[in-house]
Amino acid sequence: MRSIRELVLAMTMIIGIALSAAACSTETVTTNNGSMQITDQLGRMVMLDKVPEKIISIAPANTEILFALGLSDKIVGVTSYCNYPAEALEKEQVGGFSTPDIEKIIALEPDVVFAAPIHEAQVIPQLEGLRIKVIALAPKTIEETYDAIELAGKVAGVQDTAISLIEGMRSRINAVTSLVANLSDEERPNVFYIVWHDPLMTAGGDTLPGQLIELAGGKNIFAESSGYPTVSLETLLDREPDIIIAGTGMGSGANAPLEWAQSESRLQGTEALKEGKVFSINTDLTGRFGPRIVDALYEMFRLIHPELAAQLE
Amino acid sequence: METSQVNKLATGLVAYRRRRYFSLVGLLALLVIVIGIACSIGTADISFADVWRVLLSKLPWVNIDNGISGTVSTIVIDYRLPRILLAGLVGAALSTAGATYQGLFRNPLADPYLLGVAQGAGLGAVIGFMLPFSGSAVIGSIPMMALCGGLISTVTLYFLARIGKTLPMTTLILAGVALGAFLFAITSFLLTRAGDKLHGILFWLMGSFTNSEWKEVYVLLPYLIIALIPIYLYSRPLNLIQMDEEQAKQLGVNVEKVKLILLLAATLITAAAVSFAGCIGFVGIIIPHAVRLIWGPDYRFLLPLSTIVGAIFLILTDTLARTASGTAQEIPVGVITALIGAPFFIYLLRQKKRVLF
């Protein structure tokens, strides 16, 4: 019995030492009588004392937003996955998406870094510890995308550009939604979105593809799921997809989901295959909450309701 | 034997000890050098001279006119140095733990991840990744979650494997393997729900030092020192346990107490190492063997030598990991340790064709 008590005591002591040591060295942000206090989309309060001159983006979606806001001159670093617009490819690269090159970032001396939700756990705390300002853009819906653009515009001092960009996006999207507003339930086809075929992964209702499908007048047959669930072929067949849209373009093996959908023998009996409605869509469009969600929506619309989409051209 | 032969043996023993002390000191010097070199290497373009100027200016008694920009200072002092030190500490922890386990279990295949501690820490880390929390809250931070996971699984294991007042080794291994498998299953399940965090989690699990901070060094360093003390202290009884437990008992070793203390210490430093760096393989099992090949099986020296060699090895491999493929993508350090370590170890094996364990 004595040894157990000693054991527990020792453990508690060790945990206690560890935690207090960690606690003692938490950085405190010094306050300034500076110009801006921002709350980013992860709820973080960031103090910016000037309009940033040097901006780094460590997420492709953020890169697109920043370029759309006309901040091309101020962008000094992007990730290796930032491929739109074309000018982004000429910018200095600071590592991958989930693994940015911290050293490079420090060397570029940015005034602000635009990050994404996946950086929340480790990268953002690390950058903060190195006294680098980070603004996280974390939109999960179309509306939040507008908020993200507005936030970026505020941070970079280009609110007007942001507002007009948002208005443009809004009106274009409304054009689509007004056309599908009066569609009855039967007129909305069942749509299945393939993220990957092996394992079979699809997009739930709260994802961008899921939302786009609904907006474009379709019915996501896995709308009740959240995130990107792995589903079985059986369930897919059970839900009788009328249209299959495969996300392609992600690196090598990019067309694999599309090819699978076209050639999988067990799908041959579905409406989608019988009507020849198996399409692909670029995941750069359906994976980034940025200005191009409009293009993504239009593309979806064309695939799901081609006759209605023709009216928009 | 006459006095001359006694003298001969005595001088032989003293020489044996002295050689190993020299090796220890030499390796410590090498460690410092390696740290210095690693500080000068990185993806940002900083000259060797600048690095040393920055490093030296941080020493309290040195007064160098610091014409270096804050950025260089930040990179070297706040990014590279903590990462290098953390790699050294983790390498030291893993190889010492591995050597201790090999001695306790009298098995050359023992490594620090044998007892499911790494899986516990991994589960803690994955939970930490998946929790919604904001910023750098201390409790929610990944290393702390991992550490809690590792500690909880250690305590669980102790109570699972204990029989009466003893801790039989075979029971311990089996319970550890079972516990590890169970925890890993839960982790795998969680991974399927990870969504877009998956890549980050996997990278962490494979082992990396990308997110090293001074905070972590401050926690790990005293932790390691405190745990190393009993390990070094009991290195002589560990030698005796190499025979079998009965013989060790007959020679006066309190086997159960020594086992428990060594196990606890080694497991705790493994938990800490995994918490801060993920599961880096190869270091814990091969470094002790390499040291044994060169300096012999006496644990009084094997243990401290493993500590330092492990530190040097992991610093070198992490430096490679962060620079080898340019800026595009870091290579997980666990890949480098195996790619480089395995051939080198095979080379060592073939050089010294004699009884290894």
Added chain:
Amino acid sequence: MSCLKLSNVNLGYHKHTVVKGVSLEVCTGEVVGLIGPNGSGKSTLLKAMCSLLQPSSGNVTLDGIEIAKISRETLACKIGVVPQLPSLPDSFTVLDTVLMGRYPHLGLMRYESKKDIAIVCEAIRRTGIEHLTDRRVGETSGGERQRVVIARALAQEPRFLLLDEPTTHLDIQHQLEVMELVTSLAGSGLGIAIALHDFSLASRFCHRLVMLKDGSVFKEGTPKEVMTTENIKHVFGVTAMIYSDLASGPLVINTAISRTDSDNSHQRIHIIGGGGSAAGIMHHLHNEGYRLTIGVLNQGDTDLSTARALGIEAVVIYPFAAIDDAAHQRNLELAAQADCCIVSNVAFGWGNLRNLEAASVAQRLMLVEDVPISERDFTDNQATEIYNALRNNAQCIQSADISACLKNILHQEGVRNEQS
């Protein structure tokens, strides 16, 4: 004088009692041997004596103090143990291994001093492994390893030494060396308890023997008291020959497993021999279960010792005396009653010539002739004459054929040999 004492000790593993109610004592200056069949508890007792196993009842004391209450380190300075099959790590050198014996004196931190090395050297010298000090244990033979372990135990500077069958892997020279070492250690004041399988070594080198059967003490005492045919038969189930008059202690030779249910037990065989010539015949036929008698033998004749050991009835006369009429008469009776008579390859002199005459009354006769009678005749040819006369009705064979030939003879009709 210091004593290690077991008092009414019960020992077992997991509710299975191996040793019941054993009391014994080992004191400094003596060698106590533990003998008994496999599973009789020898190793278990030794484990209890060094506190590796706790008795479920009774206690083990060293000079009156229970050893369970003595710390391991202190105990290791007093008791050294040489286990039966010690596992030694292959990569340590012999010197390293023997040095480990100093641990109870050095503890965690102190390095070996000159004094420690001198003690280790002495231990190495006494076990004769000086040439092995730098060799790795993995490269030594089983016997060498056993001596290394003994040296390590000696390095502990113990008062008591417990050895569990230390001679198993040793060749005969090293067996004797180890046993002589054990004796000399006792002479220097150590108390030694040694479990042995080899009866001869046990009876020769131990001051006292404890014979164990089924976990209890069957007999305890000096080798002479303990090593008897009956005791050995009872405990080990074999028939053994004991030569108990040798200066070096009783010498035990095993025969085969005792057979009590043989077909031959109703056949009576009378042997005429002497001078050691009939020993082999007696062993052989005794094993095959025949009822044997032998005559006439002088006291002091080795064949008589064999006969006594095997429980064979013998006609006995005084040492070096000639055969008197009474003895001769008895001899004739036995020869006549026997189903077969065997004359061994014995030499005949004036003293035992009458034995040959007795052979003439046998119903069936077998003459064992490894050496021609002419070379065994010390009676101016008289023996040869009688012998040749006997030949007519006898089978003459070499020793190897006794068994088969005997079977043949017994199937034939007996013929009374009328020559006298």
